């Protein structure tokens with residue numbers, strides 16, 4: 001049987017570390033603040049934003065919440081981002097994606113101050129990640145690496161396969177694995193012989209958005225499997241959440257993350273950690289998450 005990597009428990013540990021650090025900063029009069037911006041009424045986004053806000057407050061961080069109607073003009077959202085950029089109480093800005101179709105997401109992400117870009121989606125932070133030089137790292141990839149760190153000591157030379165080439169998961173997680181000197185293969189919708197490539201993986205990160213895509217006979221015995229997929233599928237009268245990996249077939253894997261309770265909770269915990277990191281950097285205070293800037 002594969003070892004279960006308990007994301008819920010590991011995320012609770014990260015949140016505790018964040019809370020401890022926030023308490024220490026509070027003695028210096030610093031309360032790291034996270035602004036979350038939600039445009040429109042997408043039900044899934046509402047749920048995610050609600051739990052982000054709850055966990056932000058629970059960790060002792062300041063939470064600023066901004067809701068705009070689905071009809072909001074792009075210029076209105078850009079104005080809000082500029083206000084948050086200028087607000088000294090705000091260390092992190094998260095604009096919940098996806099945005100309504102009439103809004104150009106890239107324009108909005110480009111407008112966020114890179115020092116407050118706790119999602120790590122701004123081109124400056126994307127560039128820093130690919131050159132390996134200390135920007136803010138996207139939350140889901142950061143969470144994936146923390147989960148891998150619980151079962152892997154030495155990444156050097158391991159074969160890593162990533163399924164999915166998105167800007168929010170596939171590409172950044174590939175960069176992080178490469179930084180650790182894995183041999184990384186990024187696969188996607190047009191990849192041929194996907195099962196054969198996956199069979200070479202010591203580490204497999206799946207962010208495809210396709211329920212049950214990865215089958216048991218694709219897995220090299222002992223492989224570590226990180227399932228980033230969050231798919232809501234019909235189940236009886238209701239629905240349930242499943243990942244991109246056929247979890248019940250993963251007996252031969254060395255370790256695997258469940259869905260729910262794997263990567264998802266880590267994403268939010270890393271958002272809080274990034275907020276404290278951004279606060280320490282921007283306010284030039286030393287802390288567990290940030291060395292004193294030169």
Ligand SMILES: Nc1nc(=O)c2c([nH]1)NC[C@@H]1CN(c3ccc(C(=O)N[C@@H](CCC(=O)O)C(=O)O)cc3)C=[N+]21
Nearest residue numbers: 048094095096097098119241260261262264265267268
């Ligand atoms: N700017 C931006 N940044 C994001 O980080 C971002 C975003 N937009 N848009 C939407 C996605 C999705 N996302 C999740 C966060 C936590 C869980 C999570 O905690 N899931 C739980 C529960 C799942 C459930 O039951 O609904 C779990 O997997 O155990 C899931 C998904 C962050 N996102």
